[in-house]
Amino acid sequence: MSTSIARDLTSEIIEAQKSLTAEAELRTEALAQLKKIGLPDSKQEEYRFTPVTRHLEKNFNWNKSTPESNLSSIADYLLPGLDANVVVLVNGRFNPLLSKVVSLESEITILRLSDALLKNPIAKAHFNNYLQNETDAFAAWNTAAWQEGVFIHVPESTSVNKPVFILQLHDASAEQVVSQTRLLAVIEKGSTVSVIEKSDSIGNEVVFHNFAEEWVVKDDAHLEYCKIQNDAGKICQVSNSVIHQTTSSKLNTFTLTLNGQLIRNNLRILIDGENCESHFYGLYLLNGNTLADNHTVVDHKKPNSFSNEMYKGIMDGNSKGVFNGKIYVRPHAQKTNAFQSNRNIIISDHATINTKPQLEIWADDVKCSHGCTSGQLDEEALFYLRSRGIAEANAKAMLLYAFAAEVLEPIQNETLKLYLDQLIADRLQKNF
Amino acid sequence: MSKSNQVLEEITSKEYEHGWTVNLEADEAPKGLSEDIVRFISAKKNEPEWLLEWRLKAFRQWQKMVEPKWPNVTYPAINYQDIIYYSAPKQKVKPTSLEEVDPELIKTFEKLGISLTEQKRLTGVAVDAVIDSVSVATTFKEKLSELGIIFCSFSEAVKEHPELVKKYLGSVVPMTDNYFAALNSAVFSDGSFCYIPKGVRCPMELSTYFRINAANTGQFERTLIVADEGSYVSYLEGCTAPMRDENQLHAAVVELYTMKGAEIKYSTVQNWYPGDKQGKGGIYNFVTKRGLCAGDHSKISWTQVETGSAITWKYPSCVLKGDYSVGEFYSVAVTNNYQQADTGTKMIHIGKNTRSRIVSKGISAGKSQNSYRGQVHVMKRAANARNHSQCDSLLMGDQCGAHTFPYIDVENNSARIEHEATTSKIGEDQIFYCLQRGIDEESAVALIVNGYAKEVLNQLPMEFAVEAQKLLALTLEGSVG
Numbered sequence: 001m002s003t004s005i006a007r008d009l010t011s012e013i014i015e016a017q018k019s020l021t022a023e024a025e026l027r028t029e030a031l032a033q034l035k036k037i038g039l040p041d042s043k044q045e046e047y048r049f050t051p052v053t054r055h056l057e058k059n060f061n062w063n064k065s066t067p068e069s070n071l072s073s074i075a076d077y078l079l080p081g082l083d084a085n086v087v088v089l090v091n092g093r094f095n096p097l098l099s100k101v102v103s104l105e106s107e108i109t110i111l112r113l114s115d116a117l118l119k120n121p122i123a124k125a126h127f128n129n130y131l132q133n134e135t136d137a138f139a140a141w142n143t144a145a146w147q148e149g150v151f152i153h154v155p156e157s158t159s160v161n162k163p164v165f166i167l168q169l170h171d172a173s174a175e176q177v178v179s180q181t182r183l184l185a186v187i188e189k190g191s192t193v194s195v196i197e198k199s200d201s202i203g204n205e206v207v208f209h210n211f212a213e214e215w216v217v218k219d220d221a222h223l224e225y226c227k228i229q230n231d232a233g234k235i236c237q238v239s240n241s242v243i244h245q246t247t248s249s250k251l252n253t254f255t256l257t258l259n260g261q262l263i264r265n266n267l268r269i270l271i272d273g274e275n276c277e278s279h280f281y282g283l284y285l286l287n288g289n290t291l292a293d294n295h296t297v298v299d300h301k302k303p304n305s306f307s308n309e310m311y312k313g314i315m316d317g318n319s320k321g322v323f324n325g326k327i328y329v330r331p332h333a334q335k336t337n338a339f340q341s342n343r344n345i346i347i348s349d350h351a352t353i354n355t356k357p358q359l360e361i362w363a364d365d366v367k368c369s370h371g372c373t374s375g376q377l378d379e380e381a382l383f384y385l386r387s388r389g390i391a392e393a394n395a396k397a398m399l400l401y402a403f404a405a406e407v408l409e410p411i412q413n414e415t416l417k418l419y420l421d422q423l424i425a426d427r428l429q430k431n432f
Numbered sequence: 433m434s435k436s437n438q439v440l441e442e443i444t445s446k447e448y449e450h451g452w453t454v455n456l457e458a459d460e461a462p463k464g465l466s467e468d469i470v471r472f473i474s475a476k477k478n479e480p481e482w483l484l485e486w487r488l489k490a491f492r493q494w495q496k497m498v499e500p501k502w503p504n505v506t507y508p509a510i511n512y513q514d515i516i517y518y519s520a521p522k523q524k525v526k527p528t529s530l531e532e533v534d535p536e537l538i539k540t541f542e543k544l545g546i547s548l549t550e551q552k553r554l555t556g557v558a559v560d561a562v563i564d565s566v567s568v569a570t571t572f573k574e575k576l577s578e579l580g581i582i583f584c585s586f587s588e589a590v591k592e593h594p595e596l597v598k599k600y601l602g603s604v605v606p607m608t609d610n611y612f613a614a615l616n617s618a619v620f621s622d623g624s625f626c627y628i629p630k631g632v633r634c635p636m637e638l639s640t641y642f643r644i645n646a647a648n649t650g651q652f653e654r655t656l657i658v659a660d661e662g663s664y665v666s667y668l669e670g671c672t673a674p675m676r677d678e679n680q681l682h683a684a685v686v687e688l689y690t691m692k693g694a695e696i697k698y699s700t701v702q703n704w705y706p707g708d709k710q711g712k713g714g715i716y717n718f719v720t721k722r723g724l725c726a727g728d729h730s731k732i733s734w735t736q737v738e739t740g741s742a743i744t745w746k747y748p749s750c751v752l753k754g755d756y757s758v759g760e761f762y763s764v765a766v767t768n769n770y771q772q773a774d775t776g777t778k779m780i781h782i783g784k785n786t787r788s789r790i791v792s793k794g795i796s797a798g799k800s801q802n803s804y805r806g807q808v809h810v811m812k813r814a815a816n817a818r819n820h821s822q823c824d825s826l827l828m829g830d831q832c833g834a835h836t837f838p839y840i841d842v843e844n845n846s847a848r849i850e851h852e853a854t855t856s857k858i859g860e861d862q863i864f865y866c867l868q869r870g871i872d873e874e875s876a877v878a879l880i881v882n883g884y885a886k887e888v889l890n891q892l893p894m895e896f897a898v899e900a901q902k903l904l905a906l907t908l909e910g911s912v913g
Contacts, residue, residue, distance in 0.1 A: 045502070331830065346845035349812075359836040361855050364827035368855040372840060375848040 023117060023127070030133050030143035039137045049322045049354045050293040052138075055236050055262050059176075059206045066091050066147075066178055069171035074098050077167055077200045082415045084165040084196070085110060091170055092147040092179025092209075108160050108193070113149030113182055123151045126186055130214045130242040136266070138238045142180050142212040149182030152195070154221075156188040163194040163413060168211070172233055173203030183213040187221040194224040194413055199260075201233030206261075211239040219273065222250040224412055227265070229257045229292075230423065236262040247273035252410055255282040256420060257292045258427060268297045271333075274304045281407040282311035285427050286319035286351070293322035300333040303363075309340040312407055314400060314428075315351035323355040325370065331362040340370040345377065345403060400428045461518035467491060470618050473518045477587045477621070480594060490607035490617030497611045503774040504803040504835055505743050507679070507716065515681055517619045517652070576634075581665075582627040583638055586654055589625035596627055600658050604687040604724045604751070612683040612745075613720040616652045620685070623653035628663035628694070637893050639668040655686040659694035661727065666697040668896055679707075679742060684719045692727030692754065697735070699892050700748075701900050704740035711770025711799075714742025721748035725757035725783075733760040734777065735891040737900040742771060747805065749778035752786035752814075759788040762888040766904065767800035767832070776806035776823075776837075781814035781847070790821035793885050796832040803835040810847040817847040825855040826884060 040047040042054070069090045078086070087110060088098040094112050101110050109120075116123035133140040154160055170177045187193055201207050217223045229237065237260060245251055257263050269278050284292045298307045313321040327338045344353045357370040377399050385395035404424050411417045461472055470491050474484040499510070576583050582593060589597050607617035624640045640655065659665055669686075682704065688696045698721075707714025717740075723732035734748040750759030761777040779788035788808065796802035802825065810817045825834035836853045858880050866876035882889075885904060889897050 334830070344842075346842060346847075349845055351845065352841070352843045354842075355840045357836075357838060357851070357853070359825075359853060359855055360833070361825070361827065361835065362833040364830050364832070364857045366827075366855060366857075370836070370851075370853050372838070372851040373849060374840060374842045375850075376846060 026128055027144045030140045033133050034137055034140040034144055037135065037137050037140065039141075046295065046324075049320065050262070050264050050291065052236065052238060052262060052264060056208060059236075060178065060208060061176065062178075064176060064178075067171075067174050068093075069169075071098075071169065071171055071202075074167060074169065077169065077198065079165065079196070079198075079415065079419045082163070082165065082196075082419070084163045087150050087164065087166045089148060089150070089166070089168045089179075089181055091177050092181050094148050094150075103160055103162050106155070107158055108164070109151070109153040109155075110164065111151045113146075113151045113184060116151035116184075120151065120153070122153055122186055123184060126214065126216055127184055128214070130216075130244050130270070131212055131240060132242075132268075136240060138210055138266075139212055139240045142182060142210050142240065145210075146180045146182040146212070149184065152183070152185040152193075154187045154191040154193050157190040158188075159191065160193040163196055163416075166195065166197045168197070168199050168209070170199075170201040170207040170209060170231075170233065170235065171203060172201060172205035172207045174205070176205045177201075177207045177209075179208070180210045182211070185214070185223075186216045187218060187223055189218045190220045191218075192222040194226075196226045196228070196416060198228045199231055199235070199237065201231040201235045203233055205234070207231075207233055207235040207237075209235060209237045209239075211237065213239065213241040215241070215243040217243060217245045217249045217251060219247045219249060224252045226254045226411070226416060226420075227256065228420070228423075229255075229260055229263055231260045235260045238264045238266075240266045240268075242268045242270065244270045244272060245276045245278065248275045249273065250276070251278040251280070252412070253280040254407070254411060254420075255280075255294065256423070257282075257284040257286070257294075258423065260290055260292070263290070263292045264295070265293070266295045266297075269299065269307070271298065271300045271305045271307065272302060274302050276302075276305040278305075278307040279410055280307075280309050281410060283404055283407045283424070284311075284313040284321055285404065285424065286313070286315050286321060287317040289318050291320040291322070293324075295324045297326045297328065298338065299328045299330070300336045300338060301330045303332065303334045303336065305333070305336055307336075307338045310407055311342045312404060313342075313344045313353065314347065314404060315344065315353060316347040318348075318350045320351070321353045321355075323353070324358065325356075326358045326360065327368055327370070329361040329363050329366050329368060333363050334365040336363065336366045336368070338366070338368045342370075342372045343403075344374040345400065346374065397429045401425060404428065460516050463516050464513040465515070465517060465619065469517055473619055473621060476518060477590075479587075479590060482598065483590060486601070486607070487618050490614050491619075493608045494611070494614035494618055497608070497614055499611050503745050504801065504805070504837070505745065505772040505774050507743055507772075510679075510681060510716070512615075518621050579632050579635070580629040581632060581634055582625065584625055586620075586623040586625050586656070589656075593625070593627070596658065597625065597656070600656055600687070600689055602687075604689055604722050605685050605720050610720060612718040613685050616654060616683050616685045616720070620652045620654040623655045623684070624657075625655075626657040626665065626667065628657075628659045628665045630660045631662040632660075633663065634665040637666045637668055639670070641670050651680075651682045651684070653684050655684070656689075657687070657696055657698070658689045659691065659696050659730075661691045662693040664695045666893060667699070668893060669698070669700045670703070670896075670899070679714060679716055681716050682718065682741075684721075686719070686721040686748075688723035688732055690723065690725050690727060690730035690732055690757075693729045694727065695731040695733075696723065697733045698723070698748070699896055700734075700736040700738075701892075701896050701903065702736065702738045702740055702744070703903060705742075706740045706769065706771050707742040709769050711742070714771075715740065717741035717744045717746060719746040721746065722751065723749065723759070724751045725754050725759065725786075727757075728754040728783070729756045730754050731758040731760075733758075733762075733891070735762045735888065736764070736775075737888070737892070737896075737903065738763065738765040738773060738775060739903045741773070744771075744773040744775050746775045747777055749780070750788060751780045751782065752788065753782045754786075755783040756785045757783055758786070761788075761790045761792070762891045763792045764795070764885045764888045764900070764904070765793070765802055765804075766795045767797070767802045769798040769800060771798075771800040773801070774803040774805055776804045778807045779809070779819060781808075781810045781817040781819070784813070784815045785817070786814055787818045789819070790823070791887055792821075792823035793888055794823070794825040794834055795828065795881070795885075796825070796834050797828040799831045801833045801835070803837065804853075805837040807839040807841070808849055808851070809839075809841045810844050810849065812843045814844050815846045817844060817849075819847075819849045819851075821851040823853045824884070825853070826881070827855065827857050
């Protein structure tokens with residue numbers, strides 16, 4: 001089943017390597033790993049509810065090459081009022097015309113990943129150190145076949161004023177698009193940066209986007225990272241994000257999933273230093289036939305750290321929500337505090353949720369908990385609002401909005417917060 | 433802290449209390465497993481043709497299956513050809529009453545603390561005792577039969593009530609359900625059968641005691657309880673085994689079937705030999721337990737206290753098929769030394785307005801690994817399903833592990849599902865609070881652990897609650913990390 005893709009893929013990658021010579025050795029190695037593990041079928045625990053492989057088999061022709069796009073304006077896809085460094089990838093290719101870096105060179109380095117691997121020793125040192133190519137087929141596939149990527153480097157003790165906005169556009173108006181992109185970010189000691197990733201697609205043809213990210217957050221550094229998945233097109237997206245944290249670093253992540261056909265997010269946080277703090281929040285508002293799957297892992301390897309996770313979801317139509325949150329506390333990671341919560345509301349008769357919060361703990365002096373709920377709107381609350389003259393539809397929207405907006409609270413950037421708030425409000429009022 | 437370490441040492445070095453063997457002459461099958469062995473067991477028990485066919489079908493299916501690898505436990509591969517699948521204590525004539533039972537056997541049970549005669553008189557618990565593979569004695573039978581309750585060994589039921597056995601055997605756990613259930617279906621040697629007729633409330637607790645006595649034997653018993661409309665029964669199960677260096681396999685199947693308005697309460701205190709301090713020996717406890725709430729307004733409640741076994745692999749489940757049916761699961765699982773436990777439950781909501789409740793308390797000490805694995809599945813049709821799950825883990829010592837794997841699958845929008853889990857050790861502030869009120873450290877820990885497990889222990893019938901508390905005290909009293 002999975003072999004047919006792997007076989008076709010081989011030729012595709014060989015084709016890709018003609019033009020991309022960076023890290024050729026790694027590519028061959030990753031390809032061998034991919035062949036060994038194969039793409040996952042529904043029997044594999046990690047992909048039980050998310051049939052990515054079947055979707056790819058059914059909808060994609062692997063012999064086609066990815067089309068060029070003649071997109072000239074990205075105004076529709078930007079965040080209104082956000083003054084940021086903009087990096088644009090269209091169909092997996094870097095677009096220098098639409099991108100612009102406004103921050104000073106002393107503050108931040110933003111490069112094409114293929115260039116960085118040739119010139120920048122830091123990029124070279126960190127590239128492919130954190131992804132799990134041995135166990136995750138999509139990570140291995142990305143390492144073998146990535147077309148282009150972004151490299152971000154923030155030097156020591158620097159606070160980057162303007163956020164980095166990475167826009168990944170897929171133009172499938174003519175034919176199917178397959179893109180494999182990558183990100184590597186190194187935030188040095190004591191620095192602060194905020195990164196916003198947005199994914200959009202155009203056209204009626206299918207899109208497959210395999211994205212892999214590696215983040216290195218060094219001592220006392222602070223990363224704020226937001227992912228917005230609001231594709232209008234028929235996208236199947238798999239993104240593998242690994243965040244490596246060391247002593248006293250701080251992390252804030254937020255993932256918002258609104259649209260797409262099949263979305264799979266693997267977020268892996270490695271806490272490899274003491275006194276780290278990690279907050280990761282997520283919200284999935286689904287309708288139609290969207291399937292959104294969030295797999296998160298937080299791996300406490302060192303003592304005295306704190307992690308807090310909150311994911312919420314509202315499912316309507318025929319949509320499917322999948323959540324799996326793992327908390328690992330390794331031996332000797334004493335005094336760890338780890339919290340996790342996943343709350344879901346199902347609106348329609350045909351929507352489903354499959355959730356699996358998971359704790360694996362090998363240290364005794366810890367405080368860990370998880371909570372998970374699935375339910376409807378509180379009838380009493382609804383009745384209260386209606387008894388005060390609010391129409392049922394409005395009352396419902398109001399309650400759903402209150403449920404969803406809680407996860408926005410920790411976001412620091414006001415422009416971003418406003419934008420997300422508007423997205424959520426629009427979605428909930430329009431459809432519920 | 434030094435005191436608590438000392439206490440921990442004492443506790444962890446405590447030997448297994450039930451680790452004696454009795455010289456019972458046994459009638460054994462040769463080692464190994466084949467169709468001939470299945471035929472041998474069936475012939476030994478004078479079984480009818482249909483049951484032999486059923487066994488053979490299960491055996492053929494089992495040969496095609498592979499051992500599950502997903503539980504969070506590790507153990508060396510089991511050699512299924514190195515196990516004796518049938519071992520019966522030898523008896524010259526079939527006993528007709530308790531007095532005729534082998535006195536050695538009676539002594540065995542006295543040692544176990546369930547003297548059959550005593551219990552009969554004092555506690556009014558009707559006991560069916562299964563030693564190695566064969567059911568030896570059933571007490572109180574007459575009194576029960578006055579009410580129309582059938583409580584007997586499985587082989588007796590096959591002979592005397594074939595229509596009931598035929599109808600319900602495999603109706604809850606199909607023979608091909610999983611690897612160990614299939615194995616059990618092929619070679620099960622005995623067990624208990626219980627039928628409560630319409631509208632009867634069983635006046636006493638029914639109980640089975642399991643013991644593995646002979647070496648190299650596996651125990652494969654099968655329990656089937658059918659509660660007819662509007663009836664009620666409370667059933668207890670206890671297990672012990674002698675100390676042996678090699679691992680022994682225990683693969684049982686328990687099926688519960690409740691009709692409209694009926695209720696079954698099933699309690700287990702499992703204290704199989706857990707192996708020694710180095711993790712040598714001990715029982716592999718791979719058990720399939722499942723209850724079917726077939727009728728509306730029916731209820732099944734599982735309570736388990738798991739303290740023994742080298743490896744436990746067990747998920748007592750409820751299939752809530754009838755509307756308004758209720759499933760409950762209360763569990764305390766304690767692991768020490770090198771014990772491994774992967775236990776939990778499944779609540780399958782099929783009917784409307786079904787409710788389930790899960791309370792699981794794990795306690796791990798020494799170098800043990802304790803996992804909770806549970807599933808709450810709300811099917812599309814199960815409107816207004818309600819579930820609350822709570823699973824807490826307590827860690828004692830820095831070399832043990834606690835794991836939680838809850839699966840929550842909801843296909844109906846009116847369902848309300850809640851799940852919460854915590855992991856912690858006994859708080860220093862809690863100990864300190866007790867200390868400053870003049871309670872010494874050892875008693876303080878006992879108090880806290882007891883309070884921690886109380887919610888589950890409260891569910892146990894009186895006789896078992898005492899035993900369970902003693903067991904808990906034995907393994908964990910005073911130990912703090």
